[in-house]
Each structure stands twice: as structure tokens, then as C-alpha cells.
Amino acid sequence: MTMFLTIAVIVLIFVVIFQIAKASEYVSVLKGEEVSRKQNNKINGFLMIVFLVLGLIGVWYCNKLYYGKTLLPHGSASVEGERVDSMLWVTLAVTGIVFVLTQIILFWFAYKYQETEKRKVFFFPHSNTLELIWTIIPAVTLTVLVIIGLRNWFLFTGEPPQNAAVVEVTGKQFGWIFRYPGKDGAFGKKYFRNIDPANNVLGLIWEDELSHDDIVTEQTLYLVKGRPVKLIIGSRDVIHDVGLSHFRLKMDAVPGIPTTMWFTPKYTTKEMKEITGNPNFVYEISCDQMCGNGHYSMKGVIEVVEQAEYDLYMAKQKPNYLDVFPDKDPAAAKADTTKTVAAKTADTAAKAAAKL
Template sequence: MSLYFTIAAVILLFVIIFQIAKASEYVDILKGEERSRKHNNKINGFLMIVFLVLGLIGVYYCHEILKGRLLGESASVEGEKVDSMMNLTIIVTGIVFFITQILLFWFSYKYQEKENRKAFFFPHNNRLEVIWTVIPTIVLTVLVIIGLRNWFLFTGDAPQNAMVVEVTGKQFGWIYRYPGKDNEFGKKYFRNIDDATNWVGLVWADNAEMNQKADPAAKDDIVLQQTMYVVKNKPVKLVIGSRDVIHDVGLPHFRLKMDAVPGIPTSLWFTPKFTTAEMQKSSGNPNFEYEIACDQICGNNHFAMKGIIRVVTQEEFDVWLAQQKPLYLTAFPDNNPATVPGSPATNPAGAAPADSAKNATAVTMVSNERKN
């Protein structure tokens, strides 16, 4: 019911505005076109200066309200450079913004049509034009130089001591892979992917049809979903890929992002400065997490494609890592001498252990799909 009232009210408002507009047009005709134009001109000229003043107040007010909701200090060493560059760019563009907008509306107000004023015939002036070609060029050159220096740092090689984690996007979540004890990532191939057991398609077994040989390095790789752990003050390099469509590893707190493209690995590195616990304290939000936001539309659940990065100290990390089990052993518990078959207690991220039989059916299913 209230909806119909709203619609009725809006229509009524329209009718009133229209009637006023029509009436004022009749008044204009009665007053004479020339006089009414001058009258309208005055009103609009005045509104120009009103808009300028209110606009400037609005810019200030908007900043006051929203500045507290921004990100705060960068949580990565590299992100500091983004922030300082951002501040410089805000200052430079801010100066230009205020000067040009003030001139625009001020000129509009000041030079509104007046009886005794004659427009100044001023078709061109080379010196002026050279000035406002050269100054922007110089300023932009400075911004480009700073920008490119940072760009090559961000996209350049990660430091030698960087920890490497592989991040794979899928509809709609993230998979992380650590190299395991041998510190080497095993081979993977997308045709080996099985959603129940082998999420990234590690090459665990020989397969003549696909011309592949089992890679021993793949058998100790730790594969996880949901949450990834990294170490405070230790550079981490993410090797990024996707299983299906394009995703994007968006890290607002670290000020970085990189697309996850199927078939083309990309990479990104940064050095976390604060542990998650420290951020929870400093932000005053006990639920704070470093969230990975998917920043490239990837389907209907794009908005829910969240990952968590937990930054911890080296000691905490070592304890955590020791508890992780290679995915191979989760998939084939029989092959693990240390585990009693049928005890899923230490399975990471709730992946159900699958017996070999189920695994086999899954593989046949996949190859059947392909034949279809």
C-alpha cells in the first residue's frame, strides 16, 4: 500500500513541477523573451556560486565522515610505497582539482551576461597554451618515474628468502599449495583434477594415455582450502593460477592484486608487517582477518569468493606446518605408515578422505565426460 502512496506522491510532485514550469513559461512570454532570459541568467549565475560553495563544503564533509573507514596503515612493506605514492598523487591532483573547479564556477558566476559587458575577443595565445602544455607534462613525468620505480619493485623478482605458496582460484574459492618437506612443488596437470581428492591435479600416478609419469615431489605437497598461513616480516611469493575462469587475488590490506588466469601462471610477492592478531588489536575489530577478495567477475557467486590469509609469527607457523599432512596421504590413507586407516582426525579443511575405489570412479567419470 505504501508503495502506491509513494508512486502517487511522486506523480503529484511531477505534476506540480510541471505546472510551475508551464506557468513560468507564460510569465516569460508576458515579460518578453529578453527580460526573462536575463532574469533566468541571474538565477543560474547565482546558483553557480552556490554550487561551488556547497560543493567544497561537501568535499570536506564527505572526507570527514569517510576517512575513518579507509584501510589504515598498509599491512605490507611494499604497500607503504603504494600509500606514499597515493598521497602524492592525491596532493597533486587535489591542487589541480580545486584550482580548476573554483575557476570554472567562479568564472561562470563572474562573467554572466550583463548589459554593459562586452565579451573579450580572445581567440588564442601561444604563450598561455605552451605554459599549460609544459607544466602538466613535467608533473606527469615525475609521477610516471615514481610509479614505474614502484611498479618494477612490485612486479620484479621476489627476495631470495621468500616463502613460495601456490594459489589457485576456482568457482568459488581458493586453493593453496605448499611444497612440503622437499621444498619443491610437484608437477600438476589439469586432467588429473578430481574435486574430491586431487583439487589441483597433482601428478601422483603414471598415466600412459596422458603421457605422464608420477612425480615424487607431488606426493608431499600440502594442499589446503579456505585459509593460508604466512609469516610476519618474511617475504611471501604467491604463484597464482586458476582452475576454471579468470579470478583475481585481491589483497586490499597489502595494497596489491593479481589476476588468476587459467593456463597462464602469474605471481605476486609482498612482505607482511603485522600478524593477524596484531591487526585485530590495532583495528579494534576482534573479527579482523586478511581477506582475499576475488576482484574479477567469475560467476554468480563471485561476491562470496573469499579466502583468508593468516599472518603469524615464525614459531606459530612452524607449529602449524608440522600439523599439515600432504594431500596425497589424505587421498590415499593406506599409503601412510603413520596413520591408522580410517582415522580422519587431521584432515585439513574438511576434505573427506576418499578410498581408492571412489577415486577410480571419479577419474573414469571425468574421462567419460571428455569423450562426450
């Protein structure tokens, strides 16, 4: 019903505009085309100023109304993301100043230099000086902005500090898979033909011993506050995009072509709840590349915690290898041994009691 009402209102607006235009034509016929044209010219010149003022007020009001609902007021949640914020503010300042000045000049000139009988047209064919000014200045400005962006890009995608953690992020339709290296600090090999949605979601090669302690989880990624983390990003099916809006970073997830980026979280999830005043706040990992019908639902959660909490979380995780081959689990074998010893002890005690 709402859609039909919206369409009806739009059609009505077009009908009203059409009728006003037709009425204006009839008035111009009655008054004379020349007189009507001059009057319309003055009206349009005045409306240019009105539109300029209302437009600037509208821009200011929209900024006041919606700025607080963006991520900018709280700043970047990563150290490296501060560079992105800085770059964004510089870009907004440059483009904002240019936008406001050009719009004011545009509408003011349309009003001030409207046609009058007292003013003659001045033909201005060419000026090398002006051509150089409006070509060189924008070119230099944009070059500086591009250089800043490239420097930041090379930082994010370069080598992280030596103490950085490493996590593999794999996109799939429609979710995220995370892999942490075990105590050996290295990832085992994988092969896409080994993928089993039930037991081996990444296609790990079990013959590679390095994969035996790899921890695989889905949908929630745990990171440590203040510790750099390098993400090795890939995809299991189509192209996805790792979007970390709170950390001001993003990177494509391409099948068969690993990409990387790194950053350092500044605040734990608990601290961000206090900073934002939102008790339900979570860091989100989203897919920023259209990847299918379920693209809208492809969200994950990032939990940023202190080192002690992270260590406790990792200690509770079981390597994927032991989930697939539970008989290889030393803890399970120890438990079985304990049960066997207990059973033998109980049996011996029972026999001893029977003799008595």
C-alpha cells in the first residue's frame, strides 16, 4: 500500500509541474513573449539565491542530524586506522571548501549577471593563465592525496611488526571461517578438493603435521588489544570483501589468491561499549562485495580482549584435526587410561572383598 501511495504522490507532483508549465506558456502568450521572458529571468535569478541559501542550510542541518549516527565521532578503533581517518578529514576539508565556494559562486553569478538591458555580453574566448591555474592546482592537490593514500596502503598491506599475531580469514557463502596457528606458529597446507562442510571446512591436508594443531572457528574472531594482527584473507567460493568499518580497513577475499593486511586494535569490545554508550556494541566483520542472495546476512563478530582472556579462550579450543580424529586426542587417551585403571582398581577391590 505504501508503494502505491508513493507512486501516486510522484505522479501527482509531475502533473502539477506540467500544469504550471502550461499555465506559464499561456501567460507568456497573453503578456507577450519578450516581457514574459524578462520577468521569468528575474524570478529565476531570485530563486537561484533562495536555492543557494536553503541548500546550504540543508547541508548544515543534515550534517547536524546524521553525523552522530556515523562511525566518525568515536574515531578509529585501530592504530593504523587513524591514518585513514586523518586522510578522510583532509579530503573532506579540501573537497568541502571547493564545493561550498564553487556553489556560492555558481548561484551568485547566475543572479548577479542575469540579463539586463544595461549590460552587454562580454566574449571571453581563452586565457592560458586561467587554464594553468585550474589544471595545475587540482592536479597537484589530487597527487598529494593519492600519495598519502598509497603510503597508507603500503603500510597496511606490508609486513607487520615481529610480535604480530597471524589469523587466516576465509569467506564463504555466506559466512566467515577463521584459522589460528597452533603452538608451532605455522599453518598447515590445504587443498580445496579436501573441503568437507561437516568436518573439514577449509580442506586441510591431514598428512601435513603442521595442520594438526590449527584451530578453526566460524563467525567470531578473537583478537588482542594492543597486539598487531596480520590477516591472511581468501575465499572458498566467490569474491568476497573483508570489511572492518570500526578499524577503517577492508580487503578483497579472492578464491585462490591470498591477500593480506594488518592492524593493531586500540580498544577491547568492553571498552567500546563504554565509549559508544551502546551496551550491545560489537565489532563487525562484514562482506563489502556483492556475493549472492545471502550477501546481506554475511556478518561476523570480532571480540577484542585482553591477552589473558585471549589465552584462556585459545586454551579451550580444540584443533580441527582432533575433532576429525578424536582417537588421536591425548586428553581422550589419558581419560580412557584413567577409566581403565579405575575399572581395574574397582575390580581388584571387589575380588578382595569377595574373598573376605
